[in-house]
Amino acid sequence: MHEGRNRWGSRGTARAAIAAGLDFEAIECSFDGHEVLRDISFSIEPGQIVSLLGASGAGKTTLLRIAAGIESPTSGKLRLNGKVVAGEGVFVPPEARNVGLMFQDYALFPHLSILKNVMFGLKDLPLKSADIEARAALKRVGLEEYADHFPHMLSGGQQQRVALARAIAPRPSVLLMDEPFSGLDNRLRDRVRDETIAVLREMGATCVIVTHDPEEALRVSDRILLLKNGHIVQYAKPEDLYFNPVDYWAARFFSDLNEVEGVVKAGAVHTPIGVFAADGFEDGQDALVCIRQQGVKLHKAINEEYVSALPARVKRRMFLGEIDLYEVTIKDCDNPFFVRSGSGHIFVPGENIGVSFRKKDVLIFAKSS
Numbered sequence: 001m002h003e004g005r006n007r008w009g010s011r012g013t014a015r016a017a018i019a020a021g022l023d024f025e026a027i028e029c030s031f032d033g034h035e036v037l038r039d040i041s042f043s044i045e046p047g048q049i050v051s052l053l054g055a056s057g058a059g060k061t062t063l064l065r066i067a068a069g070i071e072s073p074t075s076g077k078l079r080l081n082g083k084v085v086a087g088e089g090v091f092v093p094p095e096a097r098n099v100g101l102m103f104q105d106y107a108l109f110p111h112l113s114i115l116k117n118v119m120f121g122l123k124d125l126p127l128k129s130a131d132i133e134a135r136a137a138l139k140r141v142g143l144e145e146y147a148d149h150f151p152h153m154l155s156g157g158q159q160q161r162v163a164l165a166r167a168i169a170p171r172p173s174v175l176l177m178d179e180p181f182s183g184l185d186n187r188l189r190d191r192v193r194d195e196t197i198a199v200l201r202e203m204g205a206t207c208v209i210v211t212h213d214p215e216e217a218l219r220v221s222d223r224i225l226l227l228k229n230g231h232i233v234q235y236a237k238p239e240d241l242y243f244n245p246v247d248y249w250a251a252r253f254f255s256d257l258n259e260v261e262g263v264v265k266a267g268a269v270h271t272p273i274g275v276f277a278a279d280g281f282e283d284g285q286d287a288l289v290c291i292r293q294q295g296v297k298l299h300k301a302i303n304e305e306y307v308s309a310l311p312a313r314v315k316r317r318m319f320l321g322e323i324d325l326y327e328v329t330i331k332d333c334d335n336p337f338f339v340r341s342g343s344g345h346i347f348v349p350g351e352n353i354g355v356s357f358r359k360k361d362v363l364i365f366a367k368s369s
């Protein structure tokens with residue numbers, strides 16, 4: 001045993017074998033003639049954490065299964081570190097791809113101890129080495145004392161960490177995770193997720209995470225692949241996806257929006273609530289101005305500081321804990337506006353107020369999109 005090989009971070013060092021890059025090239029997948037994935041082309045750099053994000057049925061799991069080698073694409077190619085592992089008549093089976101898998105239900109064996117569960121992924125090693133590596137992985141996730149326990153004796157969060165230990169113990173080049181945090185309750189989820197990401201970053205392994213939770217994707221990823229009905233809507237860094245969504249649908253996926261219709265004239269959309277600069281639109285084009293709920297600011301009505309605010313009236317206030325959700329009516333605008341306000345100031349129903357919009361929370365799309 002190498003001394004260095006068995007030190008795993010603050011709890012010891014979790015090092016990946018060698019992180020691998022993944023290239024998906026025009027991947028298509030159909031089941032009984034039903035097209036589930038269409039023209040999927042994107043690349044993942046070695047060591048990146050990428051989320052596959054989309055609604056139920058978007059094809060996220062199918063794409064993950066193709067990466068794992070559990071499913072074959074109908075056409076297209078998948079390269080692992082530049083080498084074709086699926087397509088062109090080649091098919092490299094899962095066990096020869098050096099990928100680790102972690103599922104939503106953790107898939108722990110109930111009749112095996114925690115240690116034996118983790119050793120399960122280390123069958124290629126001599127028993128003694130597998131024991132050492134499994135204990136090191138358990139130590140990294142803070143569960144070395146639980147080696148002799150059985151899965152049913154552990155909480156959900158602990159079981160998730162066992163599954164993580166089992167997945168990282170063989171030091172995979174790519175770790176594929178299918179909704180790995182969805183079985184945990186909200187409060188636990190944040191902690192376990194942050195811990196898991198810390199371990200993954202430390203390993204340096206390439207990681208693909210399936211999720212349907214936009215906030216989770218924003219929080220953990222280097223890149224997000226947004227999928228809709230089997231095709232890619234956008235592949236981008238979290239900030240780019242959030243602030244520059246390619247279309248209305250992508251914007252709606254991340255934020256609750258207030259929407260106002262308008263018409264473009266001389267590079268600006270004219271709406272009942274004002275004029276918004278809009279590059280790249282043609283005169284006469286119908287456009288949709290979308291404003292995030294948290295990008296609307298409420299002001300006290302009589303306040304010289306905010307004379308440019310639009311006149312509005314509070315319709316109702318809903319208490320949501322840290323923030324308040326207001327429904328307001330803006331003068332000359334038929335649509336009610338919803339506003340998330342964390343200012344702490346309380347406005348009351350019936351109160352005359354002013355509203356203004358934060359530039360970065362205003363998104364403009366062609367009406368047809």
Ligand SMILES: Nc1ncnc2c1ncn2[C@@H]1O[C@H](COP(=O)(O)OP(=O)(O)OP(=O)(O)O)[C@@H](O)[C@H]1O
Nearest residue numbers: 031032036054055056057058059060061062063212
């Ligand atoms: N083996 C299969 N045979 C037939 N249809 C399948 C198979 N696997 C997946 N599908 C179909 O492919 C579509 C995409 O499924 P997939 O599980 O990839 O979506 P998903 O985005 O992961 O959804 P969810 O979030 O609900 O898991 C669905 O319509 C599903 O019914």
